[in-house]
Amino acid sequence: MPNKFLSDEHIVTHLGDEYDRFHGAVVPPIYQNSLFVFKDFDQLAEAMKDEQNSYLYWRGTNPTVQIVEQKIAALEKGEKCKLFSSGMAAISSAILTFLKAGDHVLSISNIYGPTTKFFTYAEKFGITHTNTLQTDQDTIESLIQPNTKVIYLESPTTMTFKLVDLKAIADLAKQRGIKTIIDNTWATPIFQNPITLGIDIVVHSVSKYLGGHSDLVGGALITSKEIMDHLFYHEYQLLGGVMPPYEAWLLMRGLRTLPLRMKAHQESGMKIATFLENHPSVKKVNYPGLKSSPDYELGTKQLKGYSGLLSFELANNSFESVRKVINNLKQFQIGVSWGGFESLVISPNYGYNTEQLVASGMDPGLIRLSVGLENVNELMEDLDAAFTATITNGIKG
Secondary structure, three states: OOOOOOOHHHHHHOOOOOOOOOOOOOOOOOOOOOEOOOOOHHHHHHHHHHHHHOOOEOOOOOHHHHHHHHHHHHHOOOOEEEEEOOHHHHHHHHHHOOOOOOOEEEEEOOOOHHHHHHHHHHHHHOOEEEEEOOOOHHHHHHOOOOOEEEEEEEOOOOOOOOOOOHHHHHHHHHHHOOEEEEEOOOOHHHHOOHHHHOOOEEEEEOOOOOOOOOOOOOEEEEEOHHHHHHHHHHHHOOOOOEOOHHHHHHHHHHHOOHHHHHHHHHHHHHHHHHHHHOOOOEEEEEOOOOOOOOOHHHHHHHOOOOOOEEEEEEOOOOHHHHHHHHHHOOOOEEOOOOOOOOOEEEOOOOOOOHHHHHHOOOOOOEEEEEOOOOOHHHHHHHHHHHHHHHHHOOOOO
16 A cells, blocks of 8 residues: 555655666656566566566566556555556456446446447447436435446546545445446546545546646556456456556656646636636536535535536527637637646537437536636636627627
8 A cells, every 4th residue: 555644746756766776867767668588487487477566568567657657556545556558448447347248337427428338338248337317326326236336437527527425435335245436537636536435446547637748648547456456467468458658658757747737727727617607608617616516515525626627508508609609719729638738628519419418418508628727817818708709799698
């Protein structure tokens, strides 16, 4: 178990760097090699007994990757971390480690779209899936089936940013022998540690805040040594979605500034959310850091802070209004993903999927913002100008 008394700042700047091991290099090197050789066959045979803790082949353990895994495990207050080539590689591996034909998985509220698609894909293997838009414990408990093996969740939820009571769900799951998996990408380990609340596996898309510079794609799983001992030899090694050393090195560099960047994202995110809440063109802001949020009190119990990802709903929720507001923005770039230095804007409303949006609990006027590290006053001016231009062009609100 990582030292619980180490600060986040110490973890990201020093933990695992082992300067003596790397000839005093303040930045550990990139081990780009695909394999490791041995002095004799006896050494190789001994290493094969414990591939998790031996350097054999890129698809197993790599010194550069291992340093980053140690840092992320410590940040999340978990025992073990493994890095993957993408967030979906991590998510699918986490899900499959607990499921077999005939099992059922329950997901809570709005989750990442490709994760939902993966649950549909898993039906070909005899795995069934139920999703509920409700986040209250009674509803969740009522949907548990005798063959439910996994509860999968995000908190805050995708696009709508509702909170789920993690401790309550973890306690309920443990009573029923069910494993819990959470995508903790929004909060990062800086602002939320689900393992301390009883969740079994934490997932991250490290492409977002952990990397922080929009220059890498990757995923991470953090869990107990017991679960990782199984997952390493099966879903990790056999599926092969492992992170290359160079991407791990980029991730290490991003982690150095994670605590500082998250404070900046939080400060700007809160200012943007407050600005939107008071703007006449906006009907609702979805951000758990606002005191007006129905989940604010829950957030004070399980969150240590708030990131810069939020959404709002236009008073005029037509697709044309959504399209024009987004196109009128100059500082916010239009693109998928989030969590980098740049501010981004996107909407789940593409003009042809209104019914699907409503069925999934999303307002057609919903627009998501990823608040980056630019000057926050310039970002607010940009939003105000986009609203004004939209109204000037004939769409009020």
